[in-house]
Amino acid sequence: MRDGPSRIVVRKCRQRDVAALEESAPTGRNRYHEARYRRQSEGTSTFLIAHLDDVPAGCGEILWEGAKESDVRGRFPDCPEINGLIVVAGHRSQGVGTTIIRAAEAIALRRGHHRIGMGVGEDNSRAGALYLRLGYQDTGYRYLDRYHHIDERGTRHEVTDRCLFLVKRLRDVPE
Numbered sequence: 001m002r003d004g005p006s007r008i009v010v011r012k013c014r015q016r017d018v019a020a021l022e023e024s025a026p027t028g029r030n031r032y033h034e035a036r037y038r039r040q041s042e043g044t045s046t047f048l049i050a051h052l053d054d055v056p057a058g059c060g061e062i063l064w065e066g067a068k069e070s071d072v073r074g075r076f077p078d079c080p081e082i083n084g085l086i087v088v089a090g091h092r093s094q095g096v097g098t099t100i101i102r103a104a105e106a107i108a109l110r111r112g113h114h115r116i117g118m119g120v121g122e123d124n125s126r127a128g129a130l131y132l133r134l135g136y137q138d139t140g141y142r143y144l145d146r147y148h149h150i151d152e153r154g155t156r157h158e159v160t161d162r163c164l165f166l167v168k169r170l171r172d173v174p175e
C-alpha cells in the first residue's frame with residue numbers, strides 16, 4: 001500500500017528486510033524482528049514493514065490466532081491483533097503508523113475477518129488517541145501485557161504493562 005503522493009510503502013516483510021529493520025529499529029539480543037519473521041513463515045502472523053523514502057521506518061505484526069495474551073484471546077475469540085507496532089523515533093508523526101494500521105485492516109478484511117484488535121498501554125495516551133481517531137473503540141477490557149527483554153549485558157527483565165484492548169469493526173456482519 002502506498003500512501004498518497006509520498007513516500008510511505010507498507011508490505012509484508014521479506015527475509016532480506018530483517019537485517020535492515022534491525023539496523024533502523026534495533027532490538028539487540030531480543031531479536032524481535034527475527035521472531036516476527038519466523039511467525040510469519042510459520043503462518044501464524046503477517047509481519048508488515050513500512051518504508052519511508054525507501055528506508056525502514058516502522059513495523060507491526062498481525063497475529064492471526066488472536067491476541068498475544070491468553071486472557072484477551074479468550075475474551076475476544078476470532079479477533080486478530082495488531083501487535084508490536086513501532087515507528088522509528090525520527091520518523092514519527094508522518095503517517096507511518098496510520099499507514100501500517102490501514103494496511104493491516106485491509107489484509108484482515110481480505111482474509112474474511114470482521115474485526116481487528118489492538119492493545120495500548122494505559123499510559124500511552126498519544127497512541128491511544130491516534131487509534132480512537134482511526135475508528136478503534138475501547139472495549140473496556142483491561143489486562144496485563146507481560147513480556148521480557150534482554151539488555152545489552154544479557155540480563156533478562158520481566159515487564160508488566162497495564163493495557164486496554166481496543167477493537168475496530170471492519171464490516172457489519174449479521175449477529
Ligand SMILES: CC(C)(COP(=O)(O)OP(=O)(O)OC[C@H]1O[C@@H](n2cnc3c(N)ncnc32)[C@H](O)[C@@H]1OP(=O)(O)O)[C@@H](O)C(=O)NCCC(=O)NCCS
Pocket residue numbers: 085086087088091092093094095096097098099119120121124126127130
Ligand atoms: C504510536 C506510533 C506507532 C504512531 O506512529 P506514527 O507514525 O507516529 O503515527 P502517525 O504519524 O500515523 O499519526 C500520529 C500523529 O501524526 C499525525 N500525522 C498523521 N499523518 C501525518 C503526516 N502525513 N504528517 C504529519 N503528521 C501526521 C497524526 O495526526 C498524529 O498526531 P498526534 O501527534 O496528535 O498524535 C508511534 O508514535 C510509536 O512507535 N510510538 C512508540 C511506540 C508505541 O507507543 N507503540 C504503540 C504500542 S500500542
